[in-house]
Amino acid sequence: MIDVAKHAGVSVSTVSYVLNDSGSVGESRRARVLDAVHVLNYTPNAAARSLKRRSASTIGLVVPDLANQFFALVTEGVELAAAERDVLVVLCVPEATDRPTEYYTRLLNSNRLDGVVYLPGSGGMAARLVLELAEAGPVVLVDERIPGFDMPAVVADSRRGAREIAAYVLARGHRRLAIIGGPEALWTSHQRLSGYREAIAARGLDVDGVPLFVGDHRQPSGAELAERALVGSPDERPTALLCANDLMAFGALEYCRRVGLRVPEDVSLTGFDDVPIAAMITPSLTTVRQPARDMGYGAAGLLFDLMLDEPTGQAPEPFPTTLQVRDSVVPPAGAA
Amino acid sequence: MIDVAKHAGVSVSTVSYVLNDSGSVGESRRARVLDAVHVLNYTPNAAARSLKRRSASTIGLVVPDLANQFFALVTEGVELAAAERDVLVVLCVPEATDRPTEYYTRLLNSNRLDGVVYLPGSGGMAARLVLELAEAGPVVLVDERIPGFDMPAVVADSRRGAREIAAYVLARGHRRLAIIGGPEALWTSHQRLSGYREAIAARGLDVDGVPLFVGDHRQPSGAELAERALVGSPDERPTALLCANDLMAFGALEYCRRVGLRVPEDVSLTGFDDVPIAAMITPSLTTVRQPARDMGYGAAGLLFDLMLDEPTGQAPEPFPTTLQVRDSVVPPAGAA
DNA sequence: TTGTAGGCGTTATCAG
DNA sequence: CTGATAACGCCTACAA
Numbered sequence: 002m003i004d005v006a007k008h009a010g011v012s013v014s015t016v017s018y019v020l021n022d023s024g025s026v027g028e029s030r031r032a033r034v035l036d037a038v039h040v041l042n043y044t045p046n047a048a049a050r051s052l053k054r055r056s057a058s059t060i061g062l063v064v065p066d067l068a069n070q071f072f073a074l075v076t077e078g079v080e081l082a083a084a085e086r087d088v089l090v091v092l093c094v095p096e097a098t099d100r101p102t103e104y105y106t107r108l109l110n111s112n113r114l115d116g117v118v119y120l121p122g123s124g125g126m127a128a129r130l131v132l133e134l135a136e137a138g139p140v141v142l143v144d145e146r147i148p149g150f151d152m153p154a155v156v157a158d159s160r161r162g163a164r165e166i167a168a169y170v171l172a173r174g175h176r177r178l179a180i181i182g183g184p185e186a187l188w189t190s191h192q193r194l195s196g197y198r199e200a201i202a203a204r205g206l207d208v209d210g211v212p213l214f215v216g217d218h219r220q221p222s223g224a225e226l227a228e229r230a231l232v233g234s235p236d237e238r239p240t241a242l243l244c245a246n247d248l249m250a251f252g253a254l255e256y257c258r259r260v261g262l263r264v265p266e267d268v269s270l271t272g273f274d275d276v277p278i279a280a281m282i283t284p285s286l287t288t289v290r291q292p293a294r295d296m297g298y299g300a301a302g303l304l305f306d307l308m309l310d311e312p313t314g315q316a317p318e319p320f321p322t323t324l325q326v327r328d329s330v331v332p333p334a335g336a337a
Numbered sequence: 338m339i340d341v342a343k344h345a346g347v348s349v350s351t352v353s354y355v356l357n358d359s360g361s362v363g364e365s366r367r368a369r370v371l372d373a374v375h376v377l378n379y380t381p382n383a384a385a386r387s388l389k390r391r392s393a394s395t396i397g398l399v400v401p402d403l404a405n406q407f408f409a410l411v412t413e414g415v416e417l418a419a420a421e422r423d424v425l426v427v428l429c430v431p432e433a434t435d436r437p438t439e440y441y442t443r444l445l446n447s448n449r450l451d452g453v454v455y456l457p458g459s460g461g462m463a464a465r466l467v468l469e470l471a472e473a474g475p476v477v478l479v480d481e482r483i484p485g486f487d488m489p490a491v492v493a494d495s496r497r498g499a500r501e502i503a504a505y506v507l508a509r510g511h512r513r514l515a516i517i518g519g520p521e522a523l524w525t526s527h528q529r530l531s532g533y534r535e536a537i538a539a540r541g542l543d544v545d546g547v548p549l550f551v552g553d554h555r556q557p558s559g560a561e562l563a564e565r566a567l568v569g570s571p572d573e574r575p576t577a578l579l580c581a582n583d584l585m586a587f588g589a590l591e592y593c594r595r596v597g598l599r600v601p602e603d604v605s606l607t608g609f610d611d612v613p614i615a616a617m618i619t620p621s622l623t624t625v626r627q628p629a630r631d632m633g634y635g636a637a638g639l640l641f642d643l644m645l646d647e648p649t650g651q652a653p654e655p656f657p658t659t660l661q662v663r664d665s666v667v668p669p670a671g672a673a
Numbered sequence: 674t675t676g677t678a679g680g681c682g683t684t685a686t687c688a689g
Numbered sequence: 690c691t692g693a694t695a696a697c698g699c700c701t702a703c704a705a
Contacts, residue, residue: 002682012692017684024685025690044446048388049682052697057384059427067412068613073403077433084434089449091395092428097413098420110380113425220613251617258619277404277556281587283594283619338698348676353700360701363674385698388681676705686695 002045008037020045051112059089060304061105061114065096065123066219069248070276071293072120075143078297079118086305088115096123102130109138116304118297121145123218124184139307143300144291146188153307155300155317159189159273162289162322163196166271167243169287169324171204174332175241175269179230180213181223181253183245190215193245193273212239216249223252224259231257231268240268240333247272247279250286250329269330284328292320338381344373356381387448395425396640397441397450401432401459402555405584406612407629408456411479414633415454422641424451432459438466445474452640454633457481459554460520475643479636480627482524489643491636491653495525495609498625498658499532502607503579505623505660507540510668511577511605515566516549517559517589519581526551529581529609548575552585559588560595567593567604576605576669583608583615583624586665590618605666620664628656 006013011030018024019034026034037043051057062079064072076092083090091114093105108114116139119131128147134140135152142154170178180197183190198208214230216222223244231238244250250272257264264270265284272279275290303317342349347366354360355370362370373379387393398415400408412428419426427450429441444450452475455467464483470476471488478490506514516533519526534544550566552558559580567574580586586608593600600606601620608615611626639653 013682014684014692014694015690018691021684027690030691042446044443046388046682047444047447047449048384048391048393049697050684052382052384052388052681052699053683053685055384055697062428067403067409068406070404070406073409076403076428077430080428080430080433084436089427089444091425092398092412092416094413094416097416100420107380108383108425110378111383113383251614255617278587278614278618281591282614282617349699350676350701351674354675357700361674366675382698385681386700388683388698389700391681674705677703679700679702681699683697684695686693688693689691 002043005034005037005041005043008041009033055112056115057113058087059091059114060301061091061093061108061117062120063093063095063105063117064120065094067094067097069122069218070278071247071274071291072122074276074293075120075297075300078294078299079301080297081294082298082301082305088305102127102134106130106134106137109134114138116140116308118143118300118304119145121187124186124190128186139304141300141304141307143296144189148188151316153303153316155296155303156189156319157291157296157322158319159192159291159322160196160199162273162291162324163193163243164200165196165322165324166273166287166289167197167200168203169326170241170243170269170271170330171200171206173269173330176206176333177237177239178211178241178243179239180211181226181230181242181244181249182213182215183218185215190245197243216245218246218248220248220252220255223249224256225252227253227256228260231262235267235334238268241270241330242268243271245273247274247276247286247288250288251278251282254282254286254329265329265331266334269333271330275325279325280327286325287327287330288325290323290325296320338379341370341373341377341379344377345369391448392451393449394423395427395450396637397427397429397444397453399429399431399441399453399455401430401456403430403433405458405554406614407583407610407627408458410612410629411456411633411636414630414635415637416633417630418634418637418641424641438463438470442466442470442473445470450474452476452644454479454636454640455481457523460522460526464522475640477636477640477643479632480525484524487652489639489652491632491639492525492655493627493632493658494655495528495627495658496532496535498609498627498660499529499579500536501532501658501660502609502623502625503533503536504539505662506577506579506605506607506666507536507542509605509666512542512669513573513575514547514577514579515575516547517562517566517578517580517585518549518551519554521551526581533579552581554582554584556584556588556591559585560592561588563589563592564596567598571603571670577607577666578604579607581609583610583612583622586622586624587614587618590622590665601665601667602670605669607666611661615661616663622661623663623666624661626659626661632656
């Protein structure tokens with residue numbers, strides 16, 4: 002920067018002024034500076050900047066698992082929002098690297114990160130640690146919430162989505178259902194479960210008669226739980242499986258195929274999220290769409306507001322979900 | 338840090354010494370420092386550190402598209418290698434944010450990034466810009482190479498993989514093939530194409546008689562090109578489509594399904610990459626596996642070597658590919 | 674073994 | 690409008 006100043010025949014402060022256009026600088030000098038910057042191919046040193054500015058212009062994005070396209074889409078949304086503000090996004094995949102949540106707390110404390118977008122989602126989330134994280138700096142939760150603490154969060158209306166898809170399955174005549182739920186630790190899991198149960202109750206069926214199997218939102222657990230769910234003779238076992246996310250539905254599908262159960266003829270299947278492949282597999286998956294990219298974009302936006310100490314006008318509305326009717330649900334064998 | 342020094346009753350340099358364990362510090366003082374650090378919950382300021390050390394302990398990872406699971410897996414490998422060295426990974430998705438490659442050059446120049454792992458892959462890559470990038474700092478290419486310049490790169494043996502899968506298709510009796518290739522600008526596309534053609538030539542068939550349709554490695558282009566490829570009556574049109582990656586094969590599958598062509602009975606299909614879903618769709622996709630996670634891990638490792646100016650013992654071997662025989666290829670209708 | 678002091682590259686506060 | 694100059698927080702000779 003000193004070189005630039007020399008080359009332009011001005012002082013370093015002038016250079017700084019034109020680079021940030023703070024202060025006011027005469028036209029000719031400004032032009033000379035810009036020219037010098039160009040000629041010397043000068044780029045300000047980011048470390049020095051953030052030392053002075055006390056901000057790294059960088060946020061963290063914690064995701065459980067990139068192979069889940071839902072997370073990948075959220076990530077793209079976050080990226081976009083960050084790019085609009087010239088902020089960098091560092092990717093954190095705790096389960097691929099086994100870095101504990103405390104690690105991110107440190108990143109926040111050391112000013113390496115100005116804030117964090119946190120996506121639990123495969124359930125490793127210990128609420129205590131997230132709260133700790135939130136004390137170290139601004140944190141926004143995506144598709145999740147910690148009951149009793151109103152942390153900033155961007156969510157979709159999971160309960161409603163679950164209710165609608167369960168109602169749809171029931172309307173097609175299914176009476177013996179099983180639920181493959183998400184991790185116990187997640188608020189979202191409970192929301193979806195509630196939604197399913199409300200729909201079941203609304204049909205006048207016995208809610209407690211519907212078995213629940215708790216998975217971890219990953220594909221293998223879907224397969225495993227489908228195996229446990231689909232026991233008994235054809236007229237005893239469930240005719241439909243409500244899966245709390247698409248990946249587990251894929252796992253269930255895989256299991257069915259392996260043991261020769263036809264989907265949807267022998268067992269109907271639903272998912273949740275509507276990842277791109279859901280529409281592509283055979284049978285295409287009936288599921289609930291969550292606007293993943295928008296949620297990521299919204300979460301990052303909210304985080305930036307928080308970082309500027311803006312009033313943030315209270316919790317944002319849940320994003321709407323929409324039922325995607327496709328081929329993986331048909332009436333059960335003996336239906337009217 | 339001054340506070341810590343005070344609290345421990347030592348000087349700041351002593352604190353610095355214990356924190357980096359450089360210098361040698363008496364046991365009792367060291368303990369007092371550590372204690373003070375703990376009590377005050379002190380975390381060193383990263384900006385100041387990198388200002389002094391001239392290194393941000395951060396690398397960039399440029400990927401075209403996270404919805405492609407191949408890239409997601411590479412990303413996980415990079416994450417892992419970085420985590421082992423306590424380095425952060427900044428995710429860059431140029432096409433989601435439309436930041437030009439020049440932007441990353443700036444990041445390197447400003448010391449915000451110490452190096453870059455670059456994954457072209459959907460073909461937006463202008464070789465000139467990548468070379469420019471490489472002048473600004475260490476860069477490792479993944480699954481790609483720039484002919485004429487030996488930039489550090491981690492690749493798989495695409496040509497061999499392509500040759501094998503084409504040979505397999507031919508061995509099943511197919512004689513009318515079409516190729517859905519990758520972007521013209523990518524070295525990898527040419528490798529795969531060469532592989533296909535070598536296998537075709539080896540069968541004594543006319544290489545130029547096999548039509549080539551050039552796609553962009555995304556799903557929609559697969560559908561579109563399948564439409565263009567599959568014209569003519571059943572005994573004129575191709576009986577097998579060789580797709581240069583899995584995503585385009587998915588697109589082709591989608592198209593076939595839409596127009597009522599059965600896969601594999603009417604049209605056989607092959608992919609390349611072996612992303613996780615490839616095994617899951619129906620029919621499961623015959624494809625060539627590239628060890629994505631290992632490639633990411635290897636690329637990041639290579640980058641770190643480069644960053645330390647280590648000799649880097651010349652270009653690493655290509656990773657081996659392996660043919661995955663599955664259900665999307667069967668002998669053509671009229672086969673012996 | 675320990676402490677003092679200078680500097681890393683910017684920005685911001687002052688006088689001029 | 691412009692230019693010295695003092696931080697920002699840490700590391701590292703160098704001196705004690």
